[in-house]
Amino acid sequence: MNKLLRSNVSCLLKKLSEHTEIYASTEEDGVCILAKLDNYEEWTMNYVRTANSVKDVFFPQNEEIMKYKDASSDLKIEAPKPFKERIAFGVRPCDAAAMLLLDDVFLKGEFYDSYYKERREKGTIITIACEKPDQHCFCTSFDLSPGATEGSDIVLYPTEDFFLVVEVTEKGKKLIKDNAELFEDIGAKPEIVDSYKNMRTVLGDVCIPNDLNEKLKGEFDNSYWKKIARRCLGCGNCTFVCPTCHCFAVCDVARGCDGKRARTWDSCKFQDFFLMAGDHNPRPTQIERTRQRFMHKLNYFKEKYDKYQCIGCGRCVEKCPVGVHIADVITHMKEEL
Numbered sequence: 001m002n003k004l005l006r007s008n009v010s011c012l013l014k015k016l017s018e019h020t021e022i023y024a025s026t027e028e029d030g031v032c033i034l035a036k037l038d039n040y041e042e043w044t045m046n047y048v049r050t051a052n053s054v055k056d057v058f059f060p061q062n063e064e065i066m067k068y069k070d071a072s073s074d075l076k077i078e079a080p081k082p083f084k085e086r087i088a089f090g091v092r093p094c095d096a097a098a099m100l101l102l103d104d105v106f107l108k109g110e111f112y113d114s115y116y117k118e119r120r121e122k123g124t125i126i127t128i129a130c131e132k133p134d135q136h137c138f139c140t141s142f143d144l145s146p147g148a149t150e151g152s153d154i155v156l157y158p159t160e161d162f163f164l165v166v167e168v169t170e171k172g173k174k175l176i177k178d179n180a181e182l183f184e185d186i187g188a189k190p191e192i193v194d195s196y197k198n199m200r201t202v203l204g205d206v207c208i209p210n211d212l213n214e215k216l217k218g219e220f221d222n223s224y225w226k227k228i229a230r231r232c233l234g235c236g237n238c239t240f241v242c243p244t245c246h247c248f249a250v251c252d253v254a255r256g257c258d259g260k261r262a263r264t265w266d267s268c269k270f271q272d273f274f275l276m277a278g279d280h281n282p283r284p285t286q287i288e289r290t291r292q293r294f295m296h297k298l299n300y301f302k303e304k305y306d307k308y309q310c311i312g313c314g315r316c317v318e319k320c321p322v323g324v325h326i327a328d329v330i331t332h333m334k335e336e337l
Contacts, residue, residue: 002165002176002183004156009163012182013040016087016175020124023057025050025090034088043090045158048134049313053095053243057088058119059102061240061265065115065250071257080115087124094139094313096127096151098243104305105246115263124171127152128163129196136314138327140204144311147196157192164192204312207330213302215337216295224332225291231322232286236267238325239293241315247273268292294329 004012013022023036024043032047034054067078103120106113130137130146139145149155153172156163165183167173176183239245249266252259266273269290274283283289301309316325 001186001189003162003186004165004183005162008182009043010040012179013037013043013089015179015182020085020087023054023086023088034090037089045090045128048130048132048137049092049095049315049318050090052241053313053315054088054091054099054125055095055102055243057086058099058123059106059116059246063115063263065261065263067258067260069258071254071259073257083115083118083122085122085124086119087126089126091125091127091152092130092313093127093146093148093150093152093155094137094144094311095243096125097139097142097144097148098311098313099125099151101244101301101305101307101309101311102246104307124153124175125151126154126156126172126175129155129157130199131158133199133201134314135202136317137201138204138207138312138314138317140201141208141312141327141330142308142310145197146199146201147193157196159192164189166193201312203314203317203327207327207334209298209308209330209334212330212333212337213299213308216299216333219333219337220291220295222336224336225294226287228324228329229285229287229290232269232290232324233322234269234271234286234289235321236269237319237321238316239267239269240265241319243313243315244297244309244311249273268296290324294326297326298330298333 013024016022017040021036023034025032025045025047026035026037026042027044027046028035031051032044033052034050034056037043064080066080069076106116133146139148144150147157149166149168153169154175155166155168157166165176167176239247247266247268248263250261250263252261275281283292297309301307310326317327
């Protein structure tokens with residue numbers, strides 16, 4: 001194992017930036033976000049979770065997927081420019097694990113998302129283990145931990161003076177080898193890693209889903225959906241901060257015969273999301289939309305990929321203004337069913 005001095009982090013980020021884009025945890029208007037970094041002294045560890053997740057780096061909220069010209073005659077299509085190499089630094093273990101769930105959606109099966117695929121191939125995730133999970137965290141509900149390695153290329157385990165560095169993938173090993181002057185081999189330190197991997201989360205110990213997906217199969221018309229839908233504002237906040245939600249819309253923005261096609265995040269909590277031609281909406285009220293969100297995460301996704309579509313980051317718990325979140329649903333349904 002290697003160590004990386006805390007004082008060397010800015011040097012590492014600056015060196016890596018010579019040939020790649022750096023996204024790191026930084027404070028902006030008092031909020032800690034994961035954003036493209038220009039000043040490498042501005043990265044911070046003053047957060048439990050960033051307001052946004054690493055999903056933004058590989059599946060951005062808004063992106064142009066093509067331009068077109070002369071649509072009325074000799075149509076010309078212009079593809080996006082190739083994406084640059086990118087490194088996401090300071091990602092939490094839960095968010096890194098969320099990328100594996102997005103991989104299932106965008107990369108596996110007969111078809112794949114070429115934009116997402118290119119970003120993933122050109123991306124590296126450097127995770128920092130969580131020192132103090134808060135009251136919103138429940139990663140341990142889904143067989144993860146504050147020191148989990150799933151989805152990471154490198155994991156940094158904080159100590160008082162340095163980070164213990166664990167290489168997870170070949171991509172991570174290469175990065176350390178290419179910047180060897182900033183790292184120091186200190187031998188195996190399994191006790192440090194274990195202290196993070198064995199850490200518990202308070203909320204995670206009370207909302208473990210176990211076989212909830214099986215129990216939910218007969219609960220499509222459960223009155224609980226109506227009960228919690230009364231509180232739901234339909235704001236979509238939970239879906240936009242969620243690192244595993246992936247619904248999107250595609251629209252053309254045209255001026256005359258020229259224009260562009262863009263992809264933007266969308267939400268199953270929005271009324272217009274399910275609206276079809278002929279003004280038909282199969283999920284006309286917040287009841288159906290609320291049920292869809294939680295059934296997808298706790299039943300449909302599990303049926304298709306054998307994984308729950310949640311990693312317990314706690315963002316929906318923290319951000320929902322009326323307390324309609326997946327941890328509460330898991331706890332209630334386990335008690336009822």
